[in-house]
Structure formats: C-alpha cells, structure tokens
Amino acid sequence: MSPLDDRSGERHGGLDRPHQGAAPLLELRDIRKEYALRQGLLARLTGRAERVAAVDDVSLAIQPGEVFGLVGESGCGKSTLSQIAVGLLAPSSGQVLYRGADIAALRGEARQAYRRGVQMVFQDTHSSLNPRKRIRRALAEALAASGQPRAAIPAKLLALMDQVGLDAVMLDRLPHELSGGQRQRVGIARALAMDPALLVADEPVSSLDVSLQGQIVNLLRELNARLGLTIVLVSHDLAVVARICQRIAVMQAGQIVEEGPPARVLFAPEHPYTRTLIAAVPRGLAGRRSTREVAPAEA
Ligand SMILES: Nc1ncnc2c1ncn2[C@@H]1O[C@H](COP(=O)(O)OP(=O)(O)OP(=O)(O)O)[C@@H](O)[C@H]1O
Numbered sequence: 001m002s003p004l005d006d007r008s009g010e011r012h013g014g015l016d017r018p019h020q021g022a023a024p025l026l027e028l029r030d031i032r033k034e035y036a037l038r039q040g041l042l043a044r045l046t047g048r049a050e051r052v053a054a055v056d057d058v059s060l061a062i063q064p065g066e067v068f069g070l071v072g073e074s075g076c077g078k079s080t081l082s083q084i085a086v087g088l089l090a091p092s093s094g095q096v097l098y099r100g101a102d103i104a105a106l107r108g109e110a111r112q113a114y115r116r117g118v119q120m121v122f123q124d125t126h127s128s129l130n131p132r133k134r135i136r137r138a139l140a141e142a143l144a145a146s147g148q149p150r151a152a153i154p155a156k157l158l159a160l161m162d163q164v165g166l167d168a169v170m171l172d173r174l175p176h177e178l179s180g181g182q183r184q185r186v187g188i189a190r191a192l193a194m195d196p197a198l199l200v201a202d203e204p205v206s207s208l209d210v211s212l213q214g215q216i217v218n219l220l221r222e223l224n225a226r227l228g229l230t231i232v233l234v235s236h237d238l239a240v241v242a243r244i245c246q247r248i249a250v251m252q253a254g255q256i257v258e259e260g261p262p263a264r265v266l267f268a269p270e271h272p273y274t275r276t277l278i279a280a281v282p283r284g285l286a287g288r289r290s291t292r293e294v295a296p297a298e299a
Pocket of ligand 1: 035036037053054073074075079080081236
C-alpha cells in the first residue's frame, strides 16, 4: 500500500470535529491557468491568440475532514480550479500537493492513490453518466477500478446504494429512468466506490429543484460526518455552501478575494464582491436570523 493510501489520519472526521493545524490533505499553491482566446479583438487584429487567466494565482489548503466551500459567480474560474484539484486539467503554473506530494511528480502506485483518493462529482448528471449503462454496471465498474475483488462487488453495490440513500431496485435502472436527484446520488455513489479521501463536488445541486437541493447537500453533510470524508463544495450559491461548510473561499475573476468561516464571511464580509453575493441570496439565508440557522457547520 502506498503511503498516499493511508487514510487513518482523517477517518475521525465530521463537522463537529475541526481539523485546524493538521497537515493539508490537498494544497493548491500559486495556481494559474490561462486559456487561449482566439475570438478576442486583439486576437483578430494580430492573428495571435489572446490569453486570459481563468485562475490567477490561487493558493488554498484543504484540511482533512473539513467541508470547504468555494463560491463565486459563473465564469469566475471555479470549475477550472476544481478540475485542476482533481487532476483533470494541468495548471499553467503552480503546484497541486496531495498529502504533501506534488501530483505532477507522482508515478505508479502513488499516482493511482491520488487518482482514487480525489474524486469529483459533476453538475450535469446527464452527461456524467453513460445513458446506456445500468446503474449496477456503472457502479460495479467503478468498484472494480478501485481494486475491489469481483466476489465483494455485489455486497459493496448494496452498501453504496445504502450510503447515498437509494433503494437497491434502482441498480437495474438506466440513468434516464431516474430523477435528477437520484442521478446525482448515483454520481456520488460512483465517486464513493473509489473509497476517496476527498470529494470535489462542482455545482452538485444547481441543476436540481430547490426541494432536492437540500437533500443532496444534507447527504454530503452526512457523508462528511459518518465517513470523515473531506469535501470541497463548489457553488455559485452562497446559501448552499454556508449551509454545510466550515470554511468558505470567495472567488472573483480567477482570484480568491476572501476566505473564512461562514458566519464571518456572511455577517462581516470584508470584500465588496462578497457583499454583492450576499445581496443575491434570497431572504431566509441572507436575512439576519441566527448564525446557527445560516451556518450550522459552525454552531
Ligand atoms: N477550455 C476553455 N477555453 C477557453 N476559455 C475557457 C475554457 N474553459 C473555461 N474558460 C473561461 O475561463 C473562465 C472561467 O471558467 P470556469 O468554467 O472555470 O468558471 P466557473 O466559475 O466554473 O463558471 P461556470 O459555473 O459557468 O462553469 C471563463 O471566462 C470561461 O469562459
């Protein structure tokens, strides 16, 4: 077993147990990501691609066992940063460290351990699940990829369905036969099949009805509390992240402009952009009721 596989350090997690002072599970150091923009005015005039920084010098440290929220409006660079964190996208410059090791230098077993250990849940459940594969097959393949012996898979399938609150009969359904919320639960189950240490959930509820959003957010909270799973919750919706996160980073135009516990960020925002985000939250979460109501993770 690779030292990167050792999860003993954070299997004591949960929202009620802070992890300040622990070595970060994942660290982003001075991350910059540039894209070539061919349609820009400069590009058209000069014939050369203009470059824009979608992520501009971002540093973040995710502690084992925490629920960390990354919030910002559409286009601020959240998805780009998430994809860099899970290794789907390489940064233009900067480093991603998993358990202290630079992922760019990981090879063999250690790279596999990172690949398994950091999983992503996507916003669009239609495109993230193969429409022709029954849920049983999608999850069984993930379990097999995670190294589960064939004989253990049937029991593991039932355990996964139970963990995400889905009835086992859903195993024989195709993705289109499930509701959006059920599909998102399958997406989470597929990530859990890899037995990850960190789940990066990129806008996991934004395509769902408001009534279902709370259920999925609660499921993430439960997984954190029960399994000690570290979670990065990415959303344009400050109300969603404030609900379960112990720390929030606010992102604007590729940069982190503010970071802190939800109660502080919501009630004593330091950056004007954070105040704009708070103003956009429907009354009930932004309306000053109690800190406990807005930020249960902190209570
Ligand atoms: N492959 C790409 N090529 C060029 N520009 C891109 C590419 N992907 C993203 N961008 C640009 O980078 C910026 C950040 O995009 P990103 O998707 O990371 O933001 P976001 O906050 O996740 O927004 P959304 O929630 O709408 O996806 C945007 O201006 C976007 O247009």
